[in-house]
Ligand SMILES: Nc1ncnc2c1ncn2[C@@H]1O[C@H](COP(=O)(O)OP(=O)(O)OP(=O)(O)O)[C@@H](O)[C@H]1O
């Protein structure tokens with residue numbers, strides 16, 4: 216878990232007069248869970264969108280696994296192993312869980328030539344889809360329509376879809392948003408189970424989840440990464456506490 220998988224250098228994004236990303240620097244190591252935190256409007260989503268390719272930066276570089284991907288399309292980035300946890304709207308609500316995952320696998324694998332080979336590939340793909348469903352905790356919901364899943368289960372399916380596309384780096388923008396305690400807990404357990412095998416860049420406001428999950432935390436304030444370090448380092452960082460965590464944070468969050 217030593218190598219840097221994703222490097223962001225001097226990223227700059229303006230919306231009119233507003234500097235939403237202000238020469239941001241970031242290094243995400245392979246196999247780690249890296250949390251990106253910061254106040255509302257700090258530019259977290261804007262940064263994630265530039266990483267996924269949904270937004271083009273005005274300046275700076277994004278390097279994935281040694282390759283400059285700054286000018287690649289979203290599709291080309293997905294092909295190189297970068298997946299964004301898509302919004303729920305991109306789940307096919309009228310299709311079963313299994314088919315949603317099989318489609319994501321198909322998108323990665325492409326379709327093969329010839330009826331019998333295609334049919335055989337189909338059987339394999341559905342078996343793989345069932346394995347992914349199991350992995351994200353939806354093994355008991357294979358035939359359930361995605362639209363009928365609970366909110367938390369839909370987010371689990373999104374993670375499954377990201378895995379099925381062949382991702383090695385997952386960008387997750389507030390995966391616990393709108394979840395109850397039980398659903399959040401399930402998502403924490405799922406994300407924990409992905410550590411080492413996958414690399415996660417996680418934007419999250421739930422500080423309990425962040426401090427439990429993250430190997431590294433970076434703090435974004437007004438488009439700038441003001442600190443990056445271990446949870447212990449971030450907890451002790453005076454500027455971070457002033458800007459975001461609040462002075463009583465350490466009292467409440469101190470390790471048991
Ligand atoms: N498409 C856009 N056009 C103009 N301004 C934008 C656009 N998208 C974001 N902004 C502005 O850029 C700043 C950063 O927004 P962003 O959504 O990235 O913050 P965030 O850290 O994700 O906040 P939150 O924690 O509330 O999700 C905000 O001031 C926001 O109003």
Ligand SMILES: [Mg+2]
Pocket residue numbers: 259260261
């Ligand atoms: Mg946001």
